[in-house]
Amino acid sequence: MCGIVGAIAERDVVPILMEGLRRLEYRGYDSAGIAVVDANQKMIRLRRVGKVKALQDGLDENPVVGVIGISHTRWATHGEPNEVNAHPQSSGDHLSIVHNGIIENYLSLKQELLDAGYEFESETDTEVVAHRIDFHLQKNNDLLAAVRATVAELVGAYALVIVSSKFPDRLIAARCGTPVVLGLGEGENYVASDVAALLPVTRRFIFLEDGDVADITVASMKVLDSEGNNPDRPVRKSQLSENAMDKGQYSHFMLKEIHEQPEAVANTLAERVAGGHLLEQAFGHKAHEVFSKTRAVHIIACGTSYHAGLVARYQIEQICRLPCSVDIASEYRYRNAVVADNTLYVTISQSGETLDTLEALRAAKKKGYLAHLAICNVPESSLIRESDLVLMTRAGPEIGVASTKAFTTQLTALALLAIALGRGGALDADTEQKLIGQLMQLPDLLKQTLKLDEEIKELAKRFADKLHALFLGRGIQHPIAMEGALKLKEISYIHAEAYPAGELKHGPLALVDDDMPVVTVAPNNELLEKLKSNLQEVRARGGELFVFADPDAGFKSEPGVTVLTMPAHVEEMQAPIVYTLPLQLLSYYADVIKGTDIDKPRNLAKSVTVE
Numbered sequence: 272m273c274g275i276v277g278a279i280a281e282r283d284v285v286p287i288l289m290e291g292l293r294r295l296e297y298r299g300y301d302s303a304g305i306a307v308v309d310a311n312q313k314m315i316r317l318r319r320v321g322k323v324k325a326l327q328d329g330l331d332e333n334p335v336v337g338v339i340g341i342s343h344t345r346w347a348t349h350g351e352p353n354e355v356n357a358h359p360q361s362s363g364d365h366l367s368i369v370h371n372g373i374i375e376n377y378l379s380l381k382q383e384l385l386d387a388g389y390e391f392e393s394e395t396d397t398e399v400v401a402h403r404i405d406f407h408l409q410k411n412n413d414l415l416a417a418v419r420a421t422v423a424e425l426v427g428a429y430a431l432v433i434v435s436s437k438f439p440d441r442l443i444a445a446r447c448g449t450p451v452v453l454g455l456g457e458g459e460n461y462v463a464s465d466v467a468a469l470l471p472v473t474r475r476f477i478f479l480e481d482g483d484v485a486d487i488t489v490a491s492m493k494v495l496d497s498e499g500n501n502p503d504r505p506v507r508k509s510q511l512s513e514n515a516m517d518k519g520q521y522s523h524f525m526l527k528e529i530h531e532q533p534e535a536v537a538n539t540l541a542e543r544v545a546g547g548h549l550l551e552q553a554f555g556h557k558a559h560e561v562f563s564k565t566r567a568v569h570i571i572a573c574g575t576s577y578h579a580g581l582v583a584r585y586q587i588e589q590i591c592r593l594p595c596s597v598d599i600a601s602e603y604r605y606r607n608a609v610v611a612d613n614t615l616y617v618t619i620s621q622s623g624e625t626l627d628t629l630e631a632l633r634a635a636k637k638k639g640y641l642a643h644l645a646i647c648n649v650p651e652s653s654l655i656r657e658s659d660l661v662l663m664t665r666a667g668p669e670i671g672v673a674s675t676k677a678f679t680t681q682l683t684a685l686a687l688l689a690i691a692l693g694r695g696g697a698l699d700a701d702t703e704q705k706l707i708g709q710l711m712q713l714p715d716l717l718k719q720t721l722k723l724d725e726e727i728k729e730l731a732k733r734f735a736d737k738l739h740a741l742f743l744g745r746g747i748q749h750p751i752a753m754e755g756a757l758k759l760k761e762i763s764y765i766h767a768e769a770y771p772a773g774e775l776k777h778g779p780l781a782l783v784d785d786d787m788p789v790v791t792v793a794p795n796n797e798l799l800e801k802l803k804s805n806l807q808e809v810r811a812r813g814g815e816l817f818v819f820a821d822p823d824a825g826f827k828s829e830p831g832v833t834v835l836t837m838p839a840h841v842e843e844m845q846a847p848i849v850y851t852l853p854l855q856l857l858s859y860y861a862d863v864i865k866g867t868d869i870d871k872p873r874n875l876a877k878s879v880t881v882e
């Protein structure tokens with residue numbers, strides 16, 4: 272959601288804080304701010320509505336220099352995105368704090384502070400935390416102790432970093448439910464909400480756990496857990512390269528990430544298969560024991576990751592003959608799900624920090640599942656740390672808010688899971704070898720599909736002025752249609768809905784007229800003829816069809832029907848991944864024409880760490 276950076280050094284930290292913000296901006300971007308303690312031990316704070324660029328312009332006009340400071344890019348939760356609500360929030364003229372997350376009991380804490388004479392200028396829960404720290408400081412004049420006393424009172428989720436001009440030699444950070452990473456430098460130290468912010472200055476990181484509070488000076492990092500003990504928090508080396516965060520030759524991260532999919536899928540398969548067979552240990556050393564006992568699968572995720580789960584359901588039922596249900600994490604949390612014996616619980620998340628998914632996992636742990644498996648793209652994430660089994664997707668950092676390569680690598684990982692689960696029962700060795708072979712062809716098929724780029728760019732011109740669109744798919748392609756609709760609405764703000772093609776006649780057909788584009792994916796599978804009949808229903812009502820079709824599916828372009836022929840016939844195992852690409856490109860190019868902010872669509876954030 273929001274992004275946090277903090278630094279303490281013997282040089283000016285403002286460039287570190289600003290570069291960190293630029294790297295985190297994709298996470299949230301309605302306002303940004305910075306606070307540093309200057310050479311006269313004065314707290315200087317600058318905040319701007321809008322993107323990090325607006326804050327940089329402000330700094331160019333009013334330069335600020337300091338050896339200790341914090342910065343923040345915000346995605347509003349409490350209070351509208353204006354300068355007063357932007358972070359850092361402060362208490363008096365000495366204390367500044369940045370916060371990710373939501374404090375649920377802020378109103379009761381606020382009342383006590385109002386009674387004690389504190390005045391509030393913002394609508395944020397964060398300002399309450401700032402005053403609360405000051406309130407405790409009045410009693411003991413120890414910043415670390417004041418922060419620990421404050422966090423002990425908080426209910427909710429937070430990543431906090433605090434600086435005070437009365438204590439110009441330390442930053443304090445705290446974590447509960449929202450990530451905080453400490454970066455170790457040479458004669459300087461850092462803190463951030465994501466390693467990506469600190470890659471230009473360090474590769475060595477310590478990840479805080481829930482309840483931890485860290486005391487950071489130029490020379491040391493001290494971590495205390497909620498009991499006040501010094502827990503062992505190992506230093507980990509990040510393998511991420513600094514330029515993984517650059518757009519390179521592409522005009523947007525989204526386009527770069529679409530084009531990275533052949534390699535990302537190849538990386539996700541690499542080392543997980545050998546000699547035509549799946550290496551089960553790729554899921555962890557307990558994998559064999561767990562998979563051989565699994566009798567049902569329950570998948571939980573949000574957004575695009577949820578769509579990946581819906582695709583997996585078809586494969587797990589088909590290949591493994593195991594019952595599989597799929598839930599949206601924010602719904603699952605509050606549903607009293609009945610868990611059959613030996614059910615494997617699977618979470619899917621690009622970031623591994625989506626709060627709804629994490630809380631769903633925590634709730635599931637009380638329900639007696641066989642084991643908890645995570646499919647995730649971020650090795651250091653909370654989801655990975657809290658799961659028994661993991662399969663990392665190897666998409667590399669995904670910066671565009673719209674998930675692209677994260678989705679297709681999730682589908683790849685889930686196909687491997689279906690094979691792993693099928694192996695003990697319904698799946699024989701020959702079929703396993705055949706399916707693995709089909710997965711190994713994917714990188715090449717994806718490369719061929721990306722050659723449709725120019726054709727789809729042309730097609731998108733007929734979309735950009737539309738207000739609505741329908742996406743249709745049948746069977747395993749229905750979740751792909753759902754993903755296509757999500758991509759279109761999220762980045763081009765065109766209202767788009769997806770339906771199973773057979774469901775159209777039960778209501779949505781009423782929406783179809785000559786101003787309603789209807790997009791469909793049509794691989795040559797056993798449902799093709801059914802799909803064709805459904806498309807006739809659309810044509811009969813004047814709806815304009817856009818069909819991404821298998822070369823042998825028998826579609827022809829004609830007035831009202833535009834057929835874009837896919838480069839090759841693909842198998843059932845390959846089709847969801849391959850047919851996703853044209854839908855991603857369609858949304859991307861429609862958006863380029865509309866001129867919206869593709870990598871940072873309005874109102875959204877990359878990693879949703881609030882409920």
Ligand code: M6R
Pocket residue numbers: 573574575576577619620621622623624625628672673674675757761877878879
């Ligand atoms: O990081 P996650 O995969 O858990 O994120 C879940 C959703 O917020 C995410 O997939 C979202 O729907 C996409 N950014 C949409 O493109």
